[in-house]
Amino acid sequence: MxxxxxxxxxxxxxxxxxxxxxxxxxxxxxxxxxxxxxxxxxxxxxxxxxxxxxxxxxxxxxxxxxxxxxxxxxxxxxxxxGLHQHIEPDVRISIHGADQAGIVARATDALNKAGLNILNLESDVGGNTDSPVYVMHIEGVAGKGLEAVDQALQKLARENDVVARMTPIDTMVG
Amino acid sequence: MALLNVLIYPDERLKQISQPVKEFSEDIKKFVRDLEETFRSFPGCVGIAAPQVGRFERIVLVDISYKPQHVNHGFLVLINPEITSSEGASLGREGCLSVPDYTGKVERAKSITLEACNENGEEHQFRMSGYEARAVQHEIDHLDGKLFLDRLVSRRNALSKRIELST
Missing domain, CATH: 3.30.70.260 (ACT domain)
Structure with missing residues (x-):
């Protein structure tokens, strides 16, 4: 190093x-x-x-x-x-909905328990002042598999009234 | 059979435009075998183009058959390939043998129609979409001196897209 x-x-x-x-x-x-x-x-x-x-x-x-x-x-x-230590993400997650206190904590806690190692996280508040919209994008490595992440997101969506979905990342190397 | 040396960016030769194959000689067949051996020596790699090993002829190999979740045509030897039509757009993550330790999001046509010769000079037409179409477009770019780095979509720009499709 x-x-x-x-x-x-x-x-x-x-x-x-x-x-x-x-x-x-x-x-x-x-x-x-x-x-x-x-x-x-x-x-x-x-x-x-x-x-x-x-x-x-x-x-x-x-x-x-x-x-x-x-x-x-x-x-x-x-x-x-050190340089040259990139880890390739294998899943991309999007969560959005009406802004609410604690959503980042609940989402990342659920994803952590589902084995996700977060590599990138971008979180933003859009919409307007009266009805702010919360948007979060995460890329990471699903340490316990994609199914575990998917289930965690479905539960998160049900319990918090947000849209939470994942897309596998299959990097094409040519 | 021989393993060929892969050029690594920023090697200027990767920007060179490759010339069409005019004669389907034994030399071309031998080169295709060497290129295949080289390509197969990199686990996880789904394609290679002749200029990546310093031969500036319009030859690419693609094989995504080890990823059965993606519809594919098996091992493809594509000589003088031409994309005759393309449809749709799709964002996906790409890496390259010639650009180690870096991957990024690139927009490609979702579906393409392709004409190419095999190593015997026989013409074939292919219709493909998704992951295989992405791989072919990436390899054909090499023939025109382009790398996926020339087509990167930044992470934040990607977020502003209304629909982010994955292939």
Whole structure:
């Protein structure tokens, strides 16, 4: 395993953040690995793996003025990580319905008990303010088989008045 | 029989356009056998195209018969393949021998009609859909210097599709 850092940034979104941050990391001779950026509730968020020859404290020192200027919270962790460690999902799950408190907890608890290892999760609230709609997409590995996941989803749908369905993922390698 | 070396992206040769096979010679038959041996040496792989092993002729092999849940034509040797019609659209996840450790969602036609020769030069027509049609489209792309990376649909874009079909 190489010496990777995980950089987490959160703050008010504005154009150019990714360019400024990655430029600052490049100036530190940083090597970027995997990254995930998205807007959550109008906020800019990113987590990215970076390998920098400098120590964590030096990286923090050099990033702080850039993050202060951009008004971003930043957090840096030394992590055990490596590239080329992707796990292939074998199931995609969609859950949606009227927004309700606790639905993420109930859904993920049921899926955990059904043996699902979640690899990706995206959860959103759409609709309008008066009748918000909750939408969640998950990709994962069904450790106890697809049937167990399907049964868990059917039960979840019945008990919570949501639509919950799964589609097997059969990756075509050619 | 011989195992052939598979080109790995970003090898520029994967962007080369392959030429039609003009003569169905013994050399072509021997190459098809070597290509098949190479293809079968990768468990889980359902197809291969000649340019993936550095031979820029329009030859692809597809075999999804080990996935009986998908309707299929068995082992296919497709030389000078032409998709003559296509219908519908479907999102599915693809990977590639030439792009290790990466998979992504790609939109393909759901059903295709295909004309191709076998290694003896005999012309055949196929009608196929779903997983097999996806595999054939992926392999024919290689003949035109395209990889599935050129057709990726990002995860978030995929969510905005009204219907996400799986093949």
């Amino acid at each position: 190489e010496n990777w850092l995980m950089l987490t940034l959160v703050g008010k979104d504005r154009p150019g953040i990714v360019a400024e941050i990655t430029h600052a990391l490049f100036d530190l001779q940083g090597n970027l690995g995997e990254a995930s950026m998205t807007r959550l509730g109008g906020n800019f968020t990113i987590m990215l793996m970076v390998y920098v020859p400098e120590k964590k404290t030096v990286v923090e020192e050099k990033l702080r003025p850039v993050c202060d200027k951009l008004k971003l919270f930043f957090h840096l962790d030394e992590i055990e990580a």
